[in-house]
Amino acid sequence: xxxxxxxxxxxxFFLMITIRLFYLQVIQGQHxxxxxxxxxxxxxxxxxxxxxxxxxxxxxxxxxxxSYDVMITPQExxxxxxxxxxxxxxxxxxRHTLVQIYNRKKVAAFAPVAIAExxxxxxxxxxxENRDRFPSLFIQENYRRFYPLRENxxxxxxxxxKMSLAKREQFQEYGYxxxxxxxxxxxxxxxDDELRGGEGGLQVEVNSRAQQVRLLxxxxxxxxxxxxxxxxxxxxxxxxxxxxxxxxxxIVMDMxxxxxxxxxxxxxxDPNVFVGNRDSQEINRLFADPDAPLLNRAIKGLFPxxxxxxxxxxxxxxxxxxITVDTTFFCDGSYRLRQSIFRCAHTHGLQNLIEGxxxxxxxxxxxxxxxxxxxxxxxxxxxxxxxxxxxxxLPYEQRGIVLGREERRLxxxxxxxxxxxxxxxxxxxxxxxxxxxxxxxxxxxxxxxRVPQPHMIKAIGNTPVEKFSSPHKIKIAETVFATIRQGxxxxxxxxxxxxxxxxxxxxxxxxxxxxxxxxxxxxTHAWFVGYAKGKNRNVAFCVLLEHGGSSYNxxxxxxxxxxxxxxxxxx
Amino acid sequence: MPRHxxxxxxxxxxxxxxxxxxxxxxxxxxxxxxxxxxxxxxxxGVIVGLAVMxxxxxxxYRLFYDTAYILYILNVILLILVLVGGRNALGxxxxxxxxxxxxxxxxxxxxxxxxxxxxxxxxxxxxxxxxMMGKIEVIVREIIFPLFLSAISMVLIFKQPDLGxxxxxxGIFMALLFAAGxxxxxxxxxxxxxxxxxPLGWHFLKPYQKDRLLVFLxxxxxxxxAGYTVIQSKIAVGSGMIxxxxxxxxxxxxxxxxxxxxxxxxxxxxxxxxxxVGALALLYCYFKLINSGLDIARHTKDKFGRLLAIxxxxxxxxxxxxxxxxxxxLFPVVGLTLPMVSYGRTSxxxxxxxxxxxxxxxxxxxxx
Numbered sequence: 001x002x003x004x005x006x007x008x009x010x011x012x013f014f015l016m017i018t019i020r021l022f023y024l025q026v027i028q029g030q031h032x033x034x035x036x037x038x039x040x041x042x043x044x045x046x047x048x049x050x051x052x053x054x055x056x057x058x059x060x061x062x063x064x065x066x067s068y069d070v071m072i073t074p075q076e077x078x079x080x081x082x083x084x085x086x087x088x089x090x091x092x093x094x095r096h097t098l099v100q101i102y103n104r105k106k107v108a109a110f111a112p113v114a115i116a117e118x119x120x121x122x123x124x125x126x127x128x129e130n131r132d133r134f135p136s137l138f139i140q141e142n143y144r145r146f147y148p149l150r151e152n153x154x155x156x157x158x159x160x161x162k163m164s165l166a167k168r169e170q171f172q173e174y175g176y177x178x179x180x181x182x183x184x185x186x187x188x189x190x191x192d193d194e195l196r197g198g199e200g201g202l203q204v205e206v207n208s209r210a211q212q213v214r215l216l217x218x219x220x221x222x223x224x225x226x227x228x229x230x231x232x233x234x235x236x237x238x239x240x241x242x243x244x245x246x247x248x249x250x251i252v253m254d255m256x257x258x259x260x261x262x263x264x265x266x267x268x269x270d271p272n273v274f275v276g277n278r279d280s281q282e283i284n285r286l287f288a289d290p291d292a293p294l295l296n297r298a299i300k301g302l303f304p305x306x307x308x309x310x311x312x313x314x315x316x317x318x319x320x321x322x323i324t325v326d327t328t329f330f331c332d333g334s335y336r337l338r339q340s341i342f343r344c345a346h347t348h349g350l351q352n353l354i355e356g357x358x359x360x361x362x363x364x365x366x367x368x369x370x371x372x373x374x375x376x377x378x379x380x381x382x383x384x385x386x387x388x389x390x391x392x393x394l395p396y397e398q399r400g401i402v403l404g405r406e407e408r409r410l411x412x413x414x415x416x417x418x419x420x421x422x423x424x425x426x427x428x429x430x431x432x433x434x435x436x437x438x439x440x441x442x443x444x445x446x447x448x449x450r451v452p453q454p455h456m457i458k459a460i461g462n463t464p465v466e467k468f469s470s471p472h473k474i475k476i477a478e479t480v481f482a483t484i485r486q487g488x489x490x491x492x493x494x495x496x497x498x499x500x501x502x503x504x505x506x507x508x509x510x511x512x513x514x515x516x517x518x519x520x521x522x523x524t525h526a527w528f529v530g531y532a533k534g535k536n537r538n539v540a541f542c543v544l545l546e547h548g549g550s551s552y553n554x555x556x557x558x559x560x561x562x563x564x565x566x567x568x569x570x571x
Numbered sequence: 572m573p574r575h576x577x578x579x580x581x582x583x584x585x586x587x588x589x590x591x592x593x594x595x596x597x598x599x600x601x602x603x604x605x606x607x608x609x610x611x612x613x614x615x616g617v618i619v620g621l622a623v624m625x626x627x628x629x630x631x632y633r634l635f636y637d638t639a640y641i642l643y644i645l646n647v648i649l650l651i652l653v654l655v656g657g658r659n660a661l662g663x664x665x666x667x668x669x670x671x672x673x674x675x676x677x678x679x680x681x682x683x684x685x686x687x688x689x690x691x692x693x694x695x696x697x698x699x700x701x702x703m704m705g706k707i708e709v710i711v712r713e714i715i716f717p718l719f720l721s722a723i724s725m726v727l728i729f730k731q732p733d734l735g736x737x738x739x740x741x742g743i744f745m746a747l748l749f750a751a752g753x754x755x756x757x758x759x760x761x762x763x764x765x766x767x768x769x770p771l772g773w774h775f776l777k778p779y780q781k782d783r784l785l786v787f788l789x790x791x792x793x794x795x796x797a798g799y800t801v802i803q804s805k806i807a808v809g810s811g812m813i814x815x816x817x818x819x820x821x822x823x824x825x826x827x828x829x830x831x832x833x834x835x836x837x838x839x840x841x842x843x844x845x846x847x848v849g850a851l852a853l854l855y856c857y858f859k860l861i862n863s864g865l866d867i868a869r870h871t872k873d874k875f876g877r878l879l880a881i882x883x884x885x886x887x888x889x890x891x892x893x894x895x896x897x898x899x900x901l902f903p904v905v906g907l908t909l910p911m912v913s914y915g916r917t918s919x920x921x922x923x924x925x926x927x928x929x930x931x932x933x934x935x936x937x938x939x
Contacts, residue, residue: 002750006881007865013892014858018851020899024809025847032809036843 047142048197051224053157053187055233056458061153067144068124071112076136083134090123091116118144118276145275151268152236155296158186159271187456189395191227194460198222228459235262238564242557248545249297249435255443255531255540257469258452267293299397302432306516307360308527309427314353316380317368318480325483328352331363342366342422357487358497360513362426369425374416377424378404386433390440392454400437403430428517435542438529443540446531448478488512499528501555507562508533513551523547528554532562534571576863577933583860584926588617590853591912594840597819598833609833609914620923627927631935636875639690646683649676650727677728677736678917682925684721684740685882691717692751693874713753714761735905739889746885747878805900808842815846833914835906838898857891867929876932883925
């Protein structure tokens with residue numbers, strides 16, 4: 001009985017399908033056949049508005065503007081290449097080039113091909129006026145990314161571009177299509193998910209003259225979220241100006257909460273060249289340039305820390321209680337290890353820890369290094385975070401390298417010698433760090449071992465982002481840091497200090513210079529890292545001039561930058 | 572058991588597979604979007620499938636009675652693995668790879684859920700006892716508990732997300748509930764409760780889930796996705812008219828208007844190239860196959876076997892109806908394959924196993 005009911009129900013559905021098939025294929029057949037022979041359904045994708053990026057004062061760093069793209073619908077091309085001839089006249093592009101672009105981009109008969117992007121408005125109007133003659137042509141309005149301040153924050157922002165094949169496969173599941181524009185490097189990549197708008201589109205039926213007959217469907221494109229960064233574009237501009245044509249990095253971070261106020265690399269690039277009509281000549285130049293303008297040195301560049309590493313040495317010495325603030329070593333200008341001589345910059349005489357930091361006395365730290373041994377040193381280098389990423393919200397951050405005894409053995413680079421310990425003690429040898437790690441290190445010293453989380457994001461939409469605000473505490477006795485701060489302050493305040501040029505009456509500055517030797521006979525890297533306390537804000541900073549000679553150069557730049565920040569009441 | 576039933580099943584299954592191969596060959600013919608390789612893939616699938624059908628016929632289906640619950644539990648574990656494993660990998664979350672073979676556990680669920688429910692509903696009890704049970708007890712034992720058991724896999728599949736298969740499993744549950752002999756008034760009131768709960772469940776959905784369901788109900792709000800496909804597939808089927816445009820002559824098919832035409836939308840290729848005649852021929856084959864399945868159910872005396880047969884028939888019928896229905900615009904688009912015609916290894920293999928079970932049911936009888 002129940003079997004019979006099941007049979008009847010199934011039979012009923014089959015009958016329904018049969019009737020529907022009859023309706024589609026017999027009654028509607030002619031009409032649908034016409035539609036299929038001359039398929040006039042057109043899909044017009046509409047891009048969503050990508051969120052703006054603003055600096056901390058609301059100044060717009062990344063915006064969108066309207067652009068006009070010329071589209072061709074493959075199935076509606078009539079009269080062979082006439083349409084390409086017409087286009088080449090208007091656009092002034094070679095006809096064969098246009099045909100090439102068309103053939104490369106064509107996917108399916110109904111899917112319009114963008115043959116020329118971002119053309120001037122007058123030309124767009126001229127093309128629209130000729131649509132009767134060339135029904136396959138139409139103009140599509142699109143949003144195009146635009147970076148009004150150009151080089152100002154290039155490395156922070158990154159740029160956007162069409163999705164590459166590799167990215168497409170990776171992101172397909174998340175609703176990205178092959179037309180999607182995605183962020184590459186910088187904030188554009190890191191916060192792509194927030195910034196990007198949802199893609200929408202139209203499905204329209206058109207007549208033989210490409211005029212829209214009816215709208216079959218519409219999906220509204222969604223607006224992406226605007227984001228506000230912690231960056232101050234004024235600092236960015238000043239830093240870029242001061243770096244001028246030198247290669248290097250400037251980082252300024254609010255040391256109390258980890259907000260990065262300035263992050264600039266020189267040489268910089270103009271992200272606008274990557275957008276839309278990509279300026280491929282300029283792009284090739286950027287990639288080929290030996291000065292690597294695309295490299296975000298602040299987070300990706302690895303440099304020997306030089307004398308800045310002495311801060312780590314001092315922490316290790318005090319925390320292990322191998323030395324006290326009064327422990328002295330005698331500097332006669334060099335340190336002798338068997339036949340080898342390790343030099344100091346001057347003959348400093350009797351030095352305690354504070355004097356050692358003030359004068360950046362190598363001999364003091366050679367002695368301390370031999371005292372501590374390589375294992376203790378690399379333990380502390382790790383403890384203060386030199387081999388981990390800072391976790392800043394930018395993609396592709398690098399971690400530093402501290403090559404201790406074990407690492408060297410694992411690399412098969414031979415045994416560890418006493419001379420290696422001496423080199424390690426003054427930050428030479430194979431130790432490498434990123435500038436941002438140094439900023440974090442100094443902020444940690446200034447805050448008794450509390451490490452602020454460096455970050456770029458201030459708000460998404462109107463919602464402040466607060467997940468980065470809490471610092472984490474490092475396992476080192478707090479008293480250690482007070483002593484080191486005395487040394488860092490003396491380096492600036494004491495007339496004999498290495499950074500005395502940065503001494504102001506109304507801004508408290510403390511810091512450590514570094515002149516890091518490089519291989520290959522090139523000039524040394526000039527470092528100055530430290531922190532400054534002004535009326536309005538406390539900042540930690542790092543200035544690094546790649547092959548910039550003496551650390552004095554870095555100090556001079558810092559001085560100028562701090563002065564400008566004070567004038568603008570940032571500090 | 573009449574021998575002619577088995578012969579009919581062999582014939583119509585082979586015909587369905589044949590039609591599928593012909594359509595697939597055309598869909599993948601000199602085409603960049605659909606690689607030619609899938610035709611040979613399917614050809615191998617047919618050969619293996621026919622062998623599997625024969626093998627299943629030799630197998631005693633009592634084996635499945637004994638292992639029904641274990642198989643179901645194993646399948647649920649696989650479904651959990653899909654969700655857990657899929658979250659880490661960036662690929663689709665319906666597939667899982669074990670020992671180098673990737674497959675869709677949700678396709679296997681269709682059979683294991685039938686086995687589980689067939690065993691549950693066929694457990695022995697005296698009818699007098701059944702009458703003496705209180706109403707609450709009947710509801711709990713005959714509806715709530717088996718529903719809970721099937722809901723485990725339903726929820727897991729819904730989360731993948733695969734709405735089509737989840738609905739299908741609910742369909743199986745309803746069919747077996749009905750076939751198990753529960754009084755009609757219970758079934759009707761249960762259905763009433765389900766329908767009443769639908770709007771209530773709406774409020775528990777997250778916004779994006781609502782969006783997804785809205786697109787599911789009205790494809791036109793997604794003109795570039797599912798909606799586009801339906802409009803194009805309707806044009807394809809309709810333009811085939813009575814006799815079709817002929818093999819390889821389907822313009823909708825050959826000009827790439829139809830996405831997914833080798834899997835879920837394969838029927839549009841058949842409709843366009845072979846017209847009403849071809850479409851009805853395929854429909855007839857399915858109808859005969861389903862009827863033979865129901866005849867087998869009628870001839871099977873033990874309850875487990877009968878419910879098993881009915882469950883398999885239900886899957887077959889539901890998938891045919893829903894798949895063709897969505898291609899010709901009768902039903903919303905959900906990702907369900909056309910049995911033994913669509914390209915898809917796990918789906919294909921599972922259907923041959925299920926058809927093979929018909930033979931097993933026809934040859935063996937449960938002896939108490």
